[in-house]
Amino acid sequence: MTRTILYLIMSVVxxxxxxxxxxxxxxxxxxxxxxxxxxxxxIAEIRCLVCQNQSLEDSHAELAQDLRNEIYNxxxxxxxxxxxxxxLVYRYGDFVLFRPPFNVKTVLLWLGPFILLxxxxxxxxxxxxxxxxxxxxxxNAEEQQRLARLLGQKIKxxxx
Amino acid sequence: xxxxLIPLVIFIGLVVLFRIGLNYDPRRVPSPLVDKPxxxxxxxxxxxxxGTLGSEDLRGQVTLLNVxxxxxxxxxxxxxxxxxxxxxxxxxxxxxxxxxxxxxAIRWLDKFGDPYIQSAFDQNGKVGIDLGVYGVPExxxxxxxxxxxxxxxxxxxxxxxQDTLLPLLERLEKPEI
Numbered sequence: 060m061t062r063t064i065l066y067l068i069m070s071v072v073x074x075x076x077x078x079x080x081x082x083x084x085x086x087x088x089x090x091x092x093x094x095x096x097x098x099x100x101x102i103a104e105i106r107c108l109v110c111q112n113q114s115l116e117d118s119h120a121e122l123a124q125d126l127r128n129e130i131y132n133x134x135x136x137x138x139x140x141x142x143x144x145x146x147l148v149y150r151y152g153d154f155v156l157f158r159p160p161f162n163v164k165t166v167l168l169w170l171g172p173f174i175l176l177x178x179x180x181x182x183x184x185x186x187x188x189x190x191x192x193x194x195x196x197x198x199n200a201e202e203q204q205r206l207a208r209l210l211g212q213k214i215k216x217x218x219x
Numbered sequence: 220x221x222x223x224l225i226p227l228v229i230f231i232g233l234v235v236l237f238r239i240g241l242n243y244d245p246r247r248v249p250s251p252l253v254d255k256p257x258x259x260x261x262x263x264x265x266x267x268x269x270g271t272l273g274s275e276d277l278r279g280q281v282t283l284l285n286v287x288x289x290x291x292x293x294x295x296x297x298x299x300x301x302x303x304x305x306x307x308x309x310x311x312x313x314x315x316x317x318x319x320x321x322x323x324a325i326r327w328l329d330k331f332g333d334p335y336i337q338s339a340f341d342q343n344g345k346v347g348i349d350l351g352v353y354g355v356p357e358x359x360x361x362x363x364x365x366x367x368x369x370x371x372x373x374x375x376x377x378x379x380x381q382d383t384l385l386p387l388l389e390r391l392e393k394p395e396i
Binding site for chain 1: 248249250251252318343344345348349350351353354
């Protein structure tokens with residue numbers, strides 16, 4: 060009985076622990092749900108340059124807080140997503156976006172994996188065609204005998 | 220022999236690429252502000268609250284703008300180098316005190332020395348955002364027209380001063396022909 064209670068308490072604590080950390084950041088309030096959605100979309104798409112693998116949504120860094128604040132004010136000001144991302148990219152570069160833009164500089168980044176995949180498939184097909192596949196029917200008489208002998212041995216081994 | 224040649228060549232190519240790549244710091248983000256004019260700003264002077272320091276003051280001569288803070292450990296590391304540069308007398312160094320406490324900042328300068336002609340007090344970091352600051356200390360080189368010509372993130376080193384900053388400053392000092 061006490062064990063169950065203990066497990067219950069532990070589960071509640073573990074599930075709520077991540078939410079406790081969010082209390083440290085100032086939440087932003089919006090009257091307009093469309094604005095709120097725009098804000099949420101943006102902070103998920105912008106990289107925090109201090110903890111570079113986190114978005115502005117996840118990061119607790121002070122710069123992240125400052126940028127969230129900036130974005131909040133810009134949205135209240137009526138600026139749209141493009142204007143805000145342009146603002147950030149002008150100052151911090153393309154790296155600040157999690158989804159890099161598709162332009163001459165990033166073509167290789169975007170298409171690279173597909174190019175490699177197609178190349179790999181082509182190479183495999185080419186090799187297959189060159190060496191072909193061999194089936195028992197293509198073995199000559201000597202090889203067929205060897206095969207029968209080996210298989211015979213295997214069957215005897217399996218039976219014993 | 221041929222079977223092994225192609226993979227070997229590819230392998231050597233990769234090794235070379237990786238060797239070069241390992242020398243780069245993945246955290247350094249190249250600044251998009253290079254060759255763009257320094258963003259317009261006007262901030263209170265750190266030591267003298269009634270005075271101001273703005274982007275206008277940075278124009279007219281080749282300038283080094285150093286973003287620093289009293290809470291920034293790496294700033295202490297580069298500080299002696301800045302003092303040396305300032306003492307030599309031929310580099311104009313301005314400071315941008317970023318997200319700091321005024322008292323603490325002034326105390327820091329009194330304690331370790333003040334290499335700056337003036338420091339601007341950017342308390343809320345807004346000017347820092349306009350400059351694309353994300354990792355203090357950061358150092359900008361501005362030409363006569365106030366255009367950013369170079370940005371370095373992290374504490375400057377003697378090597379950097381020797382190999383990059385001084386030559387750049389010299390080149391920018393030359394009058395346009």
